[in-house]
Amino acid sequence: MPHPDPATVQALLGSHAVPCRRGVAGPRGIALPPFLDHHVHLHLVDESPLPAHGIAGVVDLGGDPLSFARRPHGGMPHVAYAGAFLTAAGGYPSGRSWAPSQTVREVTDPSTRPGVAGGATTAVDEQAECGASVIKIALNAQSGPVFDDALLAAIVRAAHGRGLPVVAHVQGDDTAERAIEAGLDALAHTPFTAILAPDLIERAAARQAWISTLAIHRDDPATHEIAVANLRAFAAAGGRVLYGTDLGNGDLPVGVNPDELAALREAGLDAASIVASLIDPWPDDSADGLSLLAGTSTFVPGGPPTDDDLTLWLALATVVPTEELIHDDL
Ligand SMILES: [Zn+2]
Structure with missing residues (x-):
C-alpha cells in the first residue's frame, strides 16, 4: 500500500487522524484518539472484549452505584458512570428483570435538603x-x-449544583420536549417515538448532546426511520452527536458496532463527524478531557477508507498504547 497523504487523511477523518505504522515492522494504518461508547450497561455484558474491538472508554448509564465506587481505577475500558437510574415512583425501569433494585432510585420529594428519603438532592x-x-x-x-415538573426541576438543580450534567431516557408523549425545556444536558437515545418539530430540534441542538443508539431499532424499521430522521435534523442544526449503542440492551457486538456507524451515515454524518462522535470526551468536559486515557490511542489498520467502506473500516479499530504507533512525518 502506498503511504497515504496526511492532508488527505485529515480532510476525510478530521484533524486528529494520522497515518502511522503499528510498531517498526507492523501493519500500516491510521492513528486516532481513543473511542468511547457513550451509552452502555456493564452489569449486562462481559466488557473484557471491548478494547480489542476498538472501545477504550464507556459511559455506563444505569447500574449499581456501589459496584462502580468499588471498581479499581486505571482499568481498560475506562468507565465513567451515572450510577442508578433516577425515576418516578413506580416508573421505568423499576421492576424490570434487567434493572435490579440496586440500579434504580425512586425520587418522590423535590426536597433540596440532604438526607430526605426519596429526596431529589x-x-x-x-x-x-x-x-x-x-x-x-x-x-x-x-x-x-x-416525574412532574417540580421533581424534574429539583433533580436538575441538585445535579447542576454539583457540577454534574443530566441525561434522560425519553420515550413517549411530550417527554423530549420536557427534557429540553427543563434544561437537561443530554438525551440517552435519539428520540424514537415521534418526529420532533423543527423548532424543538433547534432548541435541542443549541443546548444538548444526543447519544445516537440508532442500531437498537434495527429490527423495527418504522422506529428506526423516526430516530434517523430526528438525528439527521439534530446534526444538521449543529447538535452535538455522541456515538453510543446501549450495549447490554439485547444482542449487540461488544466493540465498535458497524450497524451503529452505518445508521449514523444514514443520518447524514460524514466520516469526520462520525469520528468526532466516537472521540468526544462527554461527560468529561473539563479542559484536559480524557486525561485518564492519556497514552491510549485507536489504531485502524489499512485505509484511508473510501466513502463506501468507512463503517466496516472503522469497525476494525483496536485500542493500543500510543507508544506502539509510529506516526508518518507530517
Ligand atoms: Zn440504556
Missing part, C-alpha cells in the same frame, strides 16, 4: 458520592409514571 448526592460524572433520569411515559 439525596438521590443526586448518593450517585455523586459514588463517583458519578453524570446523572441519569428516566422519562418513559410509555412504561409507567414520570
